[in-house]
Amino acid sequence: MKRYHPILVADSIYALTRPNTCFYGVQHSEFLRLHKLVTILDRKVRADEISDELILQVIVILKRFRFSACTTTLDFTSPYLWRKKSLDATTSQILLCSSLYSSYAQLLLDIIDSLSNLTSNPTNPLRLEVKRLCGMTGVLNTALLLESSRMMQVVRDSISGNVRGQRLEVICAAALRDDHTYLRLLLLGPPRWFPDYVFSSPRAAELNIITYDWLHDEWKPNSMFGELAGVTGKPPGTAVTTRYVLTPDWTRASEMVPATTTELEWLVRDIRTNSVEQAESEVIPSRLYVLEGDFGVFLEEIEELRLSVLDLSSGPSIEKRQVQFIDSGTFLVLRTQGGGDYISELADLLMGDVAVTLRANQDMWKSRLRDLVRDIGLEEVANRIRRTSKLNVQPYHLRYWMWSGNIGPDNPQDFEAITRVVGLEDRYATLLDGINVIRNSHRSAGKRIAAQLRALVSQMSLSELRDLINTGIKDFTLPQHDGGSVSVIRVVERTNIVEPLPSRRARQLFDMEGGRWLE
């Protein structure tokens, strides 16, 4: 991606330290009414400490809709704003709640009425304002910044072809981490809904904030280090305040952000429900990573696990990275068609007929080890190995060796000790040979796939790379392997949610909206 002397690149960013910021407020009376009704319902349900999921779900859906309508240019009836549950299904659920909760009945019926009015006047004024601003000055080197990448594609479709035949780039904040700069950024939503760096490390000379005029927010340049005495230098950025009219209807922007924790908890529950596996399947603690495009993935919490990532720091390259270093902003390489582990599959192809026998042998010693651990515990198995072999085997070694993603111990002495403790010492030599064959095939498979990926990545044009940075997602079809395609997807968030999951579900993408695995 190196195009210019690095000084020129950095200098163009230092020059943007104090951008011009402007606020453009829009109005829609029915949407404001709905917003107020939802706020009243939410406060009332909280005050009454109601825990019934039926009504809580209604509130989550309505708040998610309200937030999405404030952060996109989509019309209020767009199915993309009602992805969790369609508008009709939501209306039915609200009706049901109104019959179950008499004290909320009128409020809920008012919400139904408001939703009905919205469908008759569904144009989102944010889109009109974006079109107006672009029509005034054109879209040369201008981008529309969305709060998340979730609806980037549909927003792009909703505004395409509207602006003097020029294409308005649609991006999310992650695209502003690198050195690309713009003349102007149109931000959909108040400052608080974007990461602080959008304002403190601006990537455009002009920031236009477009939002509903009843949303109150402000951003001031603040020192990254707070009030510490040893700080020198002025904090960067330009102060900005949103809200035109001083009316009693204003709402703080911070109050509008949906509580993602509840949604993530529900999502994990759905995932659990959708993960009914065979009783004997291996379970591994796995961490939830939120990815661009409304995808999610669980990655095994195994320190030794190294996954393929796309590194864009000095030209695109594929490299292996330990799972602990995979964080927001990392581009993960994951298989999106044909299952999770593409290296194993190709390795089996390379091994040919013996693959079945070797895999069966591998399963045999691993399942015996797992059984023993289940019976007497990790610590005791490690103790036994230490007593009999004088090797310094720790429980975490055993956990790693038992894991189906690991081929076997690197050290033959460790493996000999395992075969002894699980009663397979007479087959040690055969099993060890099998491990070596599998390992060599995995290496060959890994090299082949990495080479194919590298070739594909190196052929990416600058505009394709820019597109990847903007959207955070790109699919590749491996030319010499019929196992489907791989996707490069940016991590949005490394969550604190660690779930015991069947190992076959790790590294498998799922849909964050519905909590469904992508098979």
Next chain:
Amino acid sequence: MSTRTSTSSANLECPVHLAYPRGGELAAMPDWGRYFLNLGWAVAKQPIRDSYVRVVVSVPIRTLSSPLIGLGLVLGRATDGLTGRDQAVHFEYLCNLPKGTKLSFIKASDSRRVIGVSLGCDTIRGEKHLSIQTNSGVTYKKPEHLASSIYVAPVDAPVTGPNGRKMSAPMANSLAFLPRSLYDDYLLLARLDCLIVGAKNTIYSETTESYYSLAGMSKCAYCLSDLLRIRSFQSASASFRTDVIASATPLDKVPAEQPYATILDGASAFRRFHSRHKKGHRVVILERTAPRVEDCVDIIKSEYIQGRLDTDVHRLLPAPPLGIEMLSYEVKA
């Protein structure tokens, strides 16, 4: 608050002026670039006695920050000769040279400088010695305390940077501020003045980009790596002043030497290495756009509140230009 003897403003200015091509002409380094050079220079001028300097800079983009701070640092340190601790590093570098490497050393008998080849190391009465054999077949055993007079020969050959690039005239001009003896030391003696932890590939491409000498307007280019003398980017026989390691380097592969100063370039480098290499000065570069940068700031604030000495080190450091914030303090050695 204790106030250290004020350093003159000249001491805050790195005497090296780099130029880069801009619109067909050579342009001087922008303010932010000069600041990074001067910051490194100023940190190099802080002695390591009772305290270590800690500097944290928050930047809109990290591009070139660590190479420029590193350059200021190694040039600032170049005016100091090798101490006992530094000799150990140079001796270790000599011992690790491939056998057969030509070395220049001083014969004790007549104080003449002669050329020999390295035969590797031996231990004599518990002390490590470097064996050097001359053309005449005589083998000399040199202990660590004589290391500073030994270097890779021949001395008059052009010193090379990464990829065997010859030392150019503008680069030599950049080092003109050094007295002749220290100039030779800078190019020939190995010492770890600066360890940069960060995105190694990126730092490589930044340090191998062309720069020019503004004073001479010469078309002859050189790169930062030529001046930084980065161990991991050059041949094993070249002496070094800097090393660069990746943030994800396994901890057992991290150089054992304690550098004079460590630059942690980026949030991931800081998260992984903030508890290592504590016995030296440290500069941390945090991009405001980096993921989980707030976690790093929390750790820094905690160290600042708990371990900060009551000194005014910020007076000895250059003031940051617009777009950069700097937190500086000292901790007890």
